[in-house]
Amino acid sequence: MSSSDQLRFDGRVAIVTGAGAGLGREYALLFAERGAKVVVNDLGGSTSGEGSSKAADVVVNEIRAKGGVACANYDSVTDGEKIIKTAMDNFGRVDILVNNAGILRDRSFAKISPQDLNIILDVHFRGSFSTTQAAWPIFKKQNYGRIIMTTSNSGIYGNFGQANYSAAKMALVGLANTLAIEGDRNNIHCNCIVPTAASRLTQDVLPEILYNELKPKLIAPVVAFLCHESSTDNGAIIESAAGWATKLHTVRGKGAILRTSLAEDVTPEKVRDAWDQVTDMSKAERMSSITEATGSLVELLDQLDGGQNADQAQGDSKYEDQFAFGNKDLILYALGVGASVKDSIDLKFLYENHPEFSPLPTYFIMPALLLTMSTNLVSSAITHTEFDLSQVLHGEQYLEVYDELPTEGKVSTNGSIVDVIDKKSGAVVVVNCESHDSTGKLLFKNQLSTFIVGAGNFGGKTKASDEVKPIVPAPNRPCDASVKYTTSIDQAALYRLSGDLNPLHIDPEFAKLGGHKVPIMHGLCTLGFSVRAILATYADNDANLFKAVKARFTKPSIPGQTLEIQMWQNGNRIHFKTIIVDSDVEVITGAYVDLKEIKKSKTTSTATTAPTSSVQLKSDIIFTTINERIQENVAKAKSVNGIFLYNITKDGQIAKKWTIDLKSAKLYEGPPKGVNADTTLTVSDDDFVEIALGKINPQLAFMKGKLKIAGNVMLTQKLVPLLKTGPKL
Secondary structure, eight states: OOGGGSOOOTTOEEEETTTTSHHHHHHHHHHHHTTOEEEEEOOOSOTTSOOOSHHHHHHHHHHHHTTOEEEEEOOOGGGHHHHHHHHHHHHSOOOEEEEOOOOOOOBOGGGOOHHHHHHHIIIIIIHHHHHHHHHHHHHHHHTOEEEEEEOOHHHHHOOTTBHHHHHHHHHHHHHHHHHHHHHGGGTEEEEEEEEOOOSTTTTTTSOHHHHHHOOGGGTHHHHHHHTSTTOOOOSOEEEEETTEEEEEOOOBOOOOOSOSSTTSOOOHHHHHHHHHHHTOOTTOBOOOSHHHHHHHHHHHHHHHHTTOOHHHHTSOOEEEEEEEEOHHHHHHHHHHTTOOTTSGGGHHHHOTTSTTOOOOGGGGGHHHHHHHHHSSTTGGGOOSSOOOGGGEEEEEEEEEEOSOOOSSEEEEEEEEEEEEEEOSSEEEEEEEEEEEOTTOOEEEEEEEEEEEETOOOSSOOOSOOTTSOOOOOOOSSOOSEEEEEEOOTTHHHHHGGGSOOOGGGTOHHHHHHTTOSSOOOOHHHHHHHHHHHHHHHHSTTOGGGEEEEEEEEOSOOOTTOEEEEEEEEETTEEEEEEEETTTTEEEEEEEEEEESSOOOSOOOOOOOOOOOOOOOOTTHHHHHHHHHHHHHTHHHHHHTOOEEEEEEEETTEEEEEEEEETTTTEEEESSOSSSOOSEEEEEEHHHHHHHHTTSSOHHHHHHTTSEEEEEOTGGGGGGHHHHOOOOOO
């Protein structure tokens, strides 16, 4: 393996408890070998907890003999603050905490004394709790931390004679789950390891042939990876043994409805009759949070409250879909909703190398729309009649953004029915969708109301539930602003390439089946035009200021018609309606866009300095090396006479900005201070490292779209000598 492929821990400080032998020793040795400074904690001695400082000293000496850096700590893990203080006194920081210390007091359940229980809880649970709590404020302050809790097969599955040990080990799983949630916003990851390894604790428990094969050094790399800055796992339970590893998680079955309405009681007999269904795990699924688990129960109660029968409530009401996109998809969508190079403010939506390239937020209705179109989610709610696409219309739409929208990547979208309304002339099916990125972070939510012509009069509820986002009428006064756009005759043909392939929008014969003389424009296409107008008028065309939109589609428009978007400002809420100019027919009504702030005037200054990021990237060491080269030959660096802004991305989002100011021979994290960049380069963390190491040709990376350059492209040629750093990563 080349040095560039190694996962390193240079500059990191790791604490390993119970590191005098077995697993802990292997963890400590591996961390030290890969560059970390290590605090070796161990009381030493027997599996019951008695011992001396010798075990920790032996491991420290092993590390030092190999050129590593380590110090010993002999405190009990119940005095966790003392262990953390040792790291701070010796190394000034803590980055990694592996809670590994443990003892055994095996007894059959009836013979476990209070002392047997308390000492196990003290070492395993309270010790891990205490040490982690002492490190927690340090992790939060530095916006980085990696924590390992050591649970056990005995905790997961149970084991005869280990009731005290099993209880303590399972308690650590619950602790880790909560720490993963609380620490996520501060880049603190907490995971569990379920090791099966030969150690002082297992020597008297495992068969000899198995004991000899379960080498602790085969598990250490799994723990090391979970503790590396590149690992995105948080809240995971990983089982590992003998060179094998897997992920564990709890699942919940589909379950059974034990009553048909909220007015009905549950009896033991009904439970008995439904027990096979209660215990059926053939359709089990994972609940990733309390919110998700509770939400499914709320949906169930809402179904019972609405009078739907138990058979329907027991059906598959949740659907999931994967959605991948890149800059080409975003550009195609922007063209589909009228963005044009004729207007310079639209270029940021059409050119992937633009320094402010960004998606139009309404593009992110697509994952929810495609989920509803590609599954039987909507049709499963309409069981009283059959219908086809010619009868399906988009009634209302709500989109809310929860995080910065990426310019490429994959999202996972979950959808479920929240309401079915009888409108007599048709049925309205309301679907809620949540979309998360690959790390599980919520990016945006959609709520779609689909109107199915001719599917009404089925005796259902006539009013929407509180879960349905209401429309809001525009103020009763002349509009504050308006924008007119003339659509192209090919507008629907272009827009449908973004994913909505309903032939109603392109096939004349199919359109006639739906009662239209010609193919109509997508309601979402009209919505895209409308939101573009609002962003241009009230947000300085900054898509990052968008928070939410709600709209009702009342009439169809025809490609080639001119649309007028009339707008009313009410604080950060912009009410709007969209009309066809020639006929004065409203096609969108009761609509609004919520903005994070109003920004009508163009801001030209780039002098604002953003706070530096605490995210650790592979490229950080590259910029450190570049800075060293600049300082080694300041005159040569200044001869380049250019200012370069690097946008380093991770998972499709900008993770860090770096400025190389070669006019003043300075390199610093953040955007340029008080000056404009001559050239802006956008590249992923991994690709930048590959370019710096000479593994990727910069020109080839640019042609393939991996390296995006805006501004003075030719000036980047002078950067090549600085980029060829070849550091050890």
